[in-house]
Amino acid sequence: MKKLRIVATLSVAIAMVFALGSCSKSSSQSGAPAQAATVQTQVPAAPTTVVEKPAAPAKELTIEEKLIADQWCFKFSVEGYGEYSFFFKFYEEDPVLGKVFYAGLSNNRVVFAGTYKVVERDYEYTAYKNREDEQAETNEVSGTAKYTVIFYDWEGNINGRVGFDGEKLINAQDKTNAVIYSTGSTPYFYEKNTGAFDAIVAGELPVAVFEFVADEDVTSTIKVNHNHTYTDLVNAMVEGTWIATQADGAITFRLTPNDKTDTPATLAVSADKLTAVYTADGEASINMSVPKPAVTVEHTFEGTAPTSYGRDANLSLELMSDGTCILTSTIFGNSGVMDQGKWSVDHAYKFTIEFEKVGILVSEIIDRVIHLQYKQDGHALGDIVSDLIRK
Numbered sequence: 128m129k130k131l132r133i134v135a136t137l138s139v140a141i142a143m144v145f146a147l148g149s150c151s152k153s154s155s156q157s158g159a160p161a162q163a164a165t166v167q168t169q170v171p172a173a174p175t176t177v178v179e180k181p182a183a184p185a186k187e188l189t190i191e192e193k194l195i196a197d198q199w200c201f202k203f204s205v206e207g208y209g210e211y212s213f214f215f216k217f218y219e220e221d222p223v224l225g226k227v228f229y230a231g232l233s234n235n236r237v238v239f240a241g242t243y244k245v246v247e248r249d250y251e252y253t254a255y256k257n258r259e260d261e262q263a264e265t266n267e268v269s270g271t272a273k274y275t276v277i278f279y280d281w282e283g284n285i286n287g288r289v290g291f292d293g294e295k296l297i298n299a300q301d302k303t304n305a306v307i308y309s310t311g312s313t314p315y316f317y318e319k320n321t322g323a324f325d326a327i328v329a330g331e332l333p334v335a336v337f338e339f340v341a342d343e344d345v346t347s348t349i350k351v352n353h354n355h356t357y358t359d360l361v362n363a364m365v366e367g368t369w370i371a372t373q374a375d376g377a378i379t380f381r382l383t384p385n386d387k388t389d390t391p392a393t394l395a396v397s398a399d400k401l402t403a404v405y406t407a408d409g410e411a412s413i414n415m416s417v418p419k420p421a422v423t424v425e426h427t428f429e430g431t432a433p434t435s436y437g438r439d440a441n442l443s444l445e446l447m448s449d450g451t452c453i454l455t456s457t458i459f460g461n462s463g464v465m466d467q468g469k470w471s472v473d474h475a476y477k478f479t480i481e482f483e484k485v486g487i488l489v490s491e492i493i494d495r496v497i498h499l500q501y502k503q504d505g506h507a508l509g510d511i512v513s514d515l516i517r518k
Contacts, residue, residue, distance in 0.1 A: 190274055190293060191245045195219055199296035199317035200324040203258035210234075212327040213312050214320065215289075215296060217243060223371040223378055224336060227353050228278060231331055232309035239307045240334035240353040241280045248275040250290030252299035254314040261315070268316075272297055278307055281336055294319075333358070337396060339403045339415035347413065349394060349405060357382055361405055361413065365389045423448045426478070428499055428515035434458060435509030442513050444480075444499070446470045452480060454501070456508065465511070466503065478517075490517070 188196065195217045202212040212234055218227040230239040250272040255261040272290030280286050286306040290297035296317040302308055320328060333352035341347035347361040351369060359365035359382065367384040376398030383391050392407040406412045428444040440458040442465065447453070454466040468482040476497065478490040490499045497517035504510045 190247075190291070193293050194245060194276065194291060194296075198320040198324060198328050200320045200327075201298075201312075201315045201317045202324070203311060211311055212324060213309070213317070214324055214328060215298075215317060216328065216331065223373050224353065229331055229334065229353060230307050231327065232307075232312050234327060235330045235332055237309035238332050238334055239278075239286070240336070241278055241286060242283075243279065244277045245291065246275050246277065247273065249273065250275040250288065250297065250299075252290050252297045252314070254297050254299045254316055256316055258311065258315075337400065337403070338418060339394075339396075339405070340418045341405070342414045342416055347415075348418070349403075349415070351380055351394065359384075359392065361392075362407070363389075367391075420448070422451075426472075427518045428497075429518055430501070430513040430515040432456070432511045432513040433509070434511075440508055440511075442501070442511075442515060444501075444515050446478070446480075454482070456511075458508065465506065466501075 198214050198216045200212065200214040202210055204210045213232045214230075216229045216231070218229075220226045225242045226244065228241060228243040232238065251270075252272065253267055253269045255267055260266040272292045274291045274293075276289050276291050276296070278286040278288065287300055290299065297314075298312065298317055299314040300308065302313050305313060331354065333350075333354055333356050335350040336353050337351040339349050341361065349361060350358045352358070355368050355370075357367055357369050357380070359367070365384050365386075367382055367386075367389070369380045369382050371378050371380045373379075378396045380394040380396070381391070382394060390407045390409070392405060394403055394405050396403045401417050403415045404412050405415055424445045425448050426446040428446075430442045431439040432442055434440050436458065438458060440456040442454060442456050444452060444454045450469055450471070452468055452470045453464060455462050456465045466482045466484045468480060470478060470480045472478045476492070478497065478499065480488045480490075480499065482488065485501070485503050488499055488501065490497050492498075499515040499517075501513045501515050502511065
């Protein structure tokens, strides 16, 4: 009996061992975490390295881009008169007008506009950094700029040249024959505008590129300006901006008023730029032409002549810019036309006058003075004889 109890006890013990083993295996297969796995260890993440790309190198501007990027300025002060500012501004190329420049001299009191070209050509100069040195003729700076800026008028005629080195505009034009000039504008270095010239630059004035007058009404005019603005005096005072297209030399401007209550219009300019057709939206077209230049006196001859009144009359012969001429007489404070006609002059300074009353007369040079012998019989003042001398 004792043996049986021992065997039974061993059998029970063995059965419990197998039972525990079976339970452990069942728990592992069911996915239940073992007790040791209940403690989780946090593994630190690897540090993130930010790789910065090197900045792209700044684009190197061309010499023309440098010219356009700034305004080029100079100024000086005069005691009792204040400050005088001068600047040049260069626009990017316009598809219709081309490369446009503006020069605002003497506080925008003297202004110019036209086209320009930058060429790689030496510009030799002698210039000054300030007005005081120029007046005293001291500290002058001589050198050579690698680039030359050439100025043109709207017809393509050269109006002047300045130098450019990428950092300074050198205006060393001779003031005795400079076209783009105002007192005190040359010969100086023009520096970049760093803000001191903002007010003057903002005061840029419109300069007419095209100007037309109505064929049937001389008071109806229009101006198309360099800075894409226009002034319309066809029906009323209208200001605005323009855009343009070009084909076969002819240009069509679309005119948009600043005031939305005004009427937009179209200006079609002929290829020869001498005529235009103006059409306000919804209205009849108006034919226009380039205004005739003002007639000016180009040459004057003066003299005296005895009269039947016992007193000499003063004679004045004016040769006009349109090729006409007029001879007037003045006596006792009263003036009147004595004769008129047409004139021409050759390279030797010989004048040929075709008068209506006395026919053709030709001048002659005596002791370096130009004389014209005029004679008219039967005039109301008597027989007139006068030696007219060019002034």
